[in-house]
Amino acid sequence: MSRIGKLPIGIPKDVDVNCTGAEVTVKGKFGTLNNTLPDVLGLEQNDSTLVVSVKDNTRKTKALHGLYRTLIDNMIVGVSEQFQKTLVLVGVGYRANVQGNSLTLNLGYSHPVIIEIPDIISVEVVQNTTITIKSCDKEKLGLFAAQIRSWRPPEPYKGKGILYQGEVVLRKAGKSGKK
Template sequence: MSRIGKLPVVIPAGVKISLNGNQMVVTGPKGSLTQELHERMTVAVETDQINVTRPSDSKQDSALHGLTRALINNMVVGVTVGFKKDLEINGVGYRAEISGKVLTLSLGYSHPVVYELPEGISVEIDKQTKLSVIGIDKQLVGSTAAKIRSYRKPEPYKGKGIKYADEHILRKAGKTGK
């Protein structure tokens, strides 16, 4: 049995769950999320918890069991607490600015990189070099942080670029002179 899938998802106070067929809507203090669940999984919503069961012990059903439970748990956590990814910008003259829903990055190119934030995502900037991508959808927060990082990935010689706050860059030795 899936170790993740068999755990119940606890519904905190202030969260409403509605299930229409295989479409689940989770509403909480931070907003509302909708997810289309796989039709083979059976979701039972009780007063204080959600249980996910699978029809058989096949490999596909076992994988879907854990996935479905994790998706539901991420929705519940997102509408109550939210998700946050921290990024750091390293390099001389590299900085970030935000105005409304537009993030402007100066990353050593001849032009500034302009990125329009998706709906439901906000960015907080601290000291022009520390970014925090914040939202209620874990998938959208992660993909937005990855997109921002992709504009200038950290390079291994000087460590310049955009990296996750908890990421460690393996440094290489440069050329040696004679």
């Protein structure tokens, strides 16, 4: 058995979990998420806990056991508390702005970069250079943050780019002059 997979998942009071066959639906104050379990896994619901069980004991099943336990736990945490990522724009003239359901970035290109915001994600811009992204779906949140970051990944010479909050860019020395 997987060490992570055998841990019980606690269900908060404001979260509703439905298990019908292989379908798992989690509903909370921030949204509803769905997932499908593989045939080799089962889900047992007690009063305020969930336990993911395995039907056979192969190597692949052990890996799926831990993975799906974590995915279900992330679903429960997401609909009850929401996940959040913060991106920081570092560079002269780099700005962000939210207009309707699109994010407009000025990143030193000759044109502004416009990115459509998915329905499940909320974006807030603080001080023109700090972008706060919130969502109940951890996977889609990470993908959207990576999509924004891909327009200007941090570069090691001047440290400019789009960074995750708290990220440290290792700086390189530039060319040395002639002697």
